[in-house]
Amino acid sequence: MSCPHVSGLAALLKAAHPKWSPAAITSALMTTSYATYKNGAPIKDVATGKPATPFDYGAGHVDPMAALDPGLFYDLxxxxxxxxxxxxxxxxxxxxxxxxxxxxxxxxxxxxxxxxNYPSFAASLYTNSGNGGAGTEKYTRTLNNVGTPGTYKVSVSTPSPAVKILVEPKSLSFTRAYEKKT
Structure with a gap:
């Protein structure tokens, strides 16, 4: 049932922001979604009662009000x-x-x-690589400011101690609407 619900939300976003591309709308929905309840507990998989994973919820539960004003989006x-x-x-x-x-x-x-230039990416984790699985994947993304000019700071985490994430630069400053930064 997520498809018709998210499709309807995409139509509402398009009505509110007629100049946004389908990719911008997708980005707004993905980047403003959430994967924890308001108390900070992880969303549960209703089938098992255990904490859900991205394989269960994808980008997370959509937040239509937040998606109306995502601040930044990834465009394609x-x-x-x-x-x-x-x-x-x-x-x-x-x-x-x-x-x-x-x-x-x-x-x-x-x-x-x-x-x-998508709001998510996948990294291959090779365990038979001869270097114990260690390796580096580099991704570059471009963001488009649709919010108030200001500085956005990065906050990224992973539940896996085997994966280290480094984002450079650690913040992006925007001075005008629709300014792009990589």
Whole structure:
């Protein structure tokens, strides 16, 4: 039942912000969602009664009021999605079937699915890598300010002691609406 509910919320956001792209609306819904109850306890999986994981709740429970004013969002355009398809080695024919766009991936370019300017990402954790599973994944994201000009500070955590997360820079300062920072 989440699909029709979130679709309805996306329509409400589009009505409130007609210039926002579908990716901006998705970002607003994802980045303002929550994974804990108001008392700080993790959301429970109703089937097991145990704490839920991102595999249960995805980005979390949507908060429509917060999504109306997310402060920042991650945006994407057609070229971003086409590059994503190139990262998965889609052929010109495959892309034409999916998108109805004539597009050929640039063979001199190194496409990566991790380059998609999306509010989440996945990292591969290899245990047979010869270095004990240690490795580094780097992702770059661009944020668009739709809130009051100001400074946004990063707060990221992981429940796994095996994963270390470092975000640089630790804050971004915006001086105007729709300013972008990477």
């Amino acid at each position: 355009g057609v070229e971003d999605y086409l590059s994503f398809l190139c990262a998965y080695h889609y052929t010109t024919r495959d892309i034409k079937i999916l998108t109805h766009i004539d597009f050929t991936c640039d063979s001199s370019k190194n496409y990566s699915a991790g380059d998609l």
